[in-house]
Amino acid sequence: MRKHALALLAASLLAALAPSPPLAAQDLAALEGHMTVHRLANGWTFLILERPRAPVFSFTTVVDAGSAQEVPGITGLAHMFEHMAFKGGPTIGTTDYASETAALEKVEAAYQAYQTERLSPRPDPKKLATLLAAFQAEQRKAAAFVVQGDLDRILSTEGGVDLNATTGADETVYFYSLPANKVELFAFVESERFFHPVFREFYEERDVVREERRMRVESQPVGRLVEQLITTAFQYHPYQQPGIGTPSDLQSISITDAKAFFDTYYAPSSMTTAIVGDVHAATLVPILEKYFGRIPARAPAPGLRTVEPPQIAERIVLMEDPGQPLYVEGFHKPAQTDADQPVYDAIDDILSRGRTSRLYRSLVRDGQLAVDVGSFSGFPGGKYPNLWAAYAFPGVGVTNEKVQAALRKEIERLRSEDVTDEELARFRARSRGDLLRSLESNAGLSRSLAEYHRLFGDWRDLFRYLDRLQKVTKADIRRVAASTFTPANRTVAMIVHAEQ
């Protein structure tokens, strides 16, 4: 396990612990010597960090599109497309691509006919049954060409691990790790996925996602409450929509919708891939050119017009539920690229992180009112103005009201008095430690690099951000707390326990 530029960078992070000079430019330069940024002509950006610690590599592809790109009627579509990306391509997952493509066109035509009747003002039950049967017959014909799990089989038999993806409000993220000698396999599979997207088994997969919604949202008290919180806190911006989709949309989204979504939002210029591990940029770049360079450039995705208007009245959700009490309150705040984001990070650290935090000491340790407390910003996404929220799980027999009063007292203190020197010093030390620990795994580092590049346009901001955190002052915290934590800007959501 050899030492390299990351070690140099880490040394400077550590040296900076005592006072707080900014990250020395020469240390970032040392890391840059191992970093290659390569942008293809079609706009796809690759970040390659050579880290020859073990003969493996990890990659993360971040697509600058998520459920915030949806509108009512197609909610859940970004996530559905993510599922589709595991179905393979023209040479993966099918016995006969040409015949299958023709069969899928018939599936879609049959589905559209069924859907048109189903959504008509007075659907004819008989006709509907016939159309449904016809659609299912086409589904069965298309299914005959499918080789299920082929993408997973190809990658896993070559040593691929941790194959997965996630869809968020802002982005869709694809990742896995491979032995270091399989970079060409990575290039083949990942370029195919987004060069020739396939929509095989779309409607079968829609049922799987519907089950995912039942499991994650409908059958968990916390899942139910969180959905109520976002639909209430946002009245206009798409952050109000559940990323998993609403039940009716999950019954209606179609292959036609998914193709349109892909064509609009998966332009190569929306893609950033970070590769970290025992790779060599000099040999890798030509491979990337060869495979990913095949994908034609497309018009960039349109920006989002919608801006959530300022909240002018407090909103309260009281959810009577068999679940135990849970208290959450959220406040609107700017996007994560805003100059004040580091101030929110400081607030989270001081208010709710660890056993030294204000909420832990007042609500958990001293009052035994709550058993778990926390706060976070960037909810449900961070690219657009979003929510800062704090939560508390009340102890046995403790009411939400008691927890609310104790929580409000701590939030109010942030507005009315300065945080202490010790709290600020602890925040600075921990943010350095966090960055250092985030460098440990190839997979985690590749994700950080790709996400910072997506959000800020430059991977270096992962490291520059630390300097911004170090510069947060007591006055910043009071100023931001005063402007954010106002009653009119607040949405409260709580579970009121009720036996069924």
Place this chain on the structure above:
Amino acid sequence: MRPLTPLALLVAASLLVPCAARAQAARTSDLRYPPLPKFDIPVPERVVLDNGMVVLLLPDHELPLVEATALVHAGPRYDPAAKAGLGSLAAEVMRTGGTPSKSGDEVDDFLESHAASIELEVDDDVTRASLSALKADFADVLRLFADVLRRPALDGEKLEVARSQELANVARRNEDPFGILFRETGKVLYGADSPLARTPTYATLRAVTRDDLVAWHRASVHPDRVVLGISGDFQRDEALALVRAAFGDWTRGPEWKPPAPAIRSDAPRGVFFARKDDVTQSYVTLGHLGLRRDDPDYYAVDILNQLFANSFASRLLVEVRTKKGLAYAVFGGVGTAWDHPGQSTVSLSTKTETTGAGIDALLVETRGLGSRPPTAEEIEDARQAILASFVFRFDSTARVLNRQLLLEHYGYPRDWLTRYREGIEKTTPDAVRRAARHLRADDFAIVVVGPATGTDKPLSSYGKVTPLDISLPEDETGGQ
């Protein structure tokens, strides 16, 4: 890894340079790969202190961080039944209740202001204490770590904080349906009173006193029951000197032979139903007891599990999820555990209206392992998936060390990983097919968590239905 023949090496080498100039492959099977650079499994240095404490050292100088983990042979498995939760409370209060030189709050202040952490958690028969520190603080944090393990103050006020958290866990134990399913399946398969399945109640948590914590610590935490592993950026001699200074004068505990956990002697049959109405799915497990990890069939079972349920290309996922769309979560396989039989199960969650269809699909796939034995291709794909990804089992020092600690704790051979690779390589296809006898549909107990009405088939069509009472008992002394 299969050895490369000289010819394969030649072919691979010839592909190295012109790789980029080559036309792109038409299919992934046309791709040819250079050999993977040689990379040996890192072996930690093993030192045994005079008091019996085992110390494993594996330096890694890439980042200026040090991590340490101590596994103590003590945990909830050994709690007295009337005080279930004692081990868990004790571990938490060891961490939060202070040391001879620092109050609990001072410990928190010190650690958090140094971007360091010490945490304790319990799992069955293990209390795991972990440490993470910046290199420069390692010596100080290790001394504190030793105090937490050896000389915890076990402050009574911090016991009350920990108790209120554990009581809340009881109050919230019926919120996550999969949590209920796993808990109740354990009780059905091992027996409700087995230490492998027992869970704390309000009463057992309230029965624990500070004196119990002191007695627990005195009886359970001794150097001869500890294995300590350290990875990260340290110098071997310095670290060993620190460890000797911190732990060398710790005296051995009394002779102790851990009792084997009691397991019900009769096999449960039929359906066990826990009613939960605020969910839109049924959560289902079919299962019986499995194997110990040192079973000679372990390697065959690992290959079988891979082809049965461990990837999107596996039978269970292809048939139940991808083709039928019955579930998002479907998983299972022959279960193994380190020192007792694991749980061999197949599970899913599916909408209430397809509960019967889901159970049927799980039964069909389990029986299919016998009636449609794994093909040679399935077996080789599964074997290859395990071997080709083998490097990821030792690509970081922390990963290596965590495994070695478990091997030490359970008394398994220290070269287990090498044996594992050989075992996977040598297992014959027939042995994999024979291993299907470890998953027996006819012996399954069926556990269902979900609504009482709305299923497509009555649960009684799968056998006698025994209701499981998961309601919370009244907490007579609790409440604020």
